[in-house]
Amino acid sequence: MSSALLAKPQMRGLLASRLKKHIVIAFMFSFGCAALYKFGVAEPRKRAYAEFYKNYDPMKTFEAMREAGIFQSAPPKGS
Template sequence: MSSSLLAKPQMRGLLGKRLRFHIAGAVLVSVGGALLYKFCVAEPRKRAYAEFYKNYDAMKDFEAMREAGVFESVQPKNS
């Protein structure tokens, strides 16, 4: 009598049902991670580079490094 009280386990289509659920979850998590990376890492990094190069003077930086003796092939100016 107790066996009639238990529901039969689902045997057919169980893997497909579970895969649909897990694939949908994986897609949502991956898209969420990509958006989080884009807006929290990539965009601020682009803005920081743009701000840095807006006022960057390569010759001024080169002269400062030359005076500091960073380069072996370029001698400091004797002024």
Template sequence: MSAGLLAKPQMRGLLAKRLRFHIIGAFAVSLGVVALYKFGVAEPRKRAYADYYKNFDSMKEYEAMREAGVFQSVRSKGQ
């Protein structure tokens, strides 16, 4: 007497079934990563640039670089 009959393993369509499951999972994980990047990196970076350029004075930066001797073709006021 046998203790019980084992069910036959599914062979037909197994790859398609597993691929469907893994593709849906990969898509969900990739959407999560995109959302984390957008709200964790891109938005704070855009906000930081906006705050920096809100009060940016290009002429003041130019004068500071000129006084520091960054430019070779522009003499500082003391020379």
């Protein structure tokens, strides 16, 4: 009587049936993580770099470092 109450276990195709579900879940999870990284990290970083280099003057920075005495091969002006 008790054996009639229990459902028979799936003996064939168990891995294939579970893989279908788990592959879809893994794909959605990885796509979500990639989207979060793109819009949460990469895009703000791109905007920050663009904003920084919009008004960046490398010669002005070089002259400031030169006057501070950072470079050995380029002594400060007047030396």
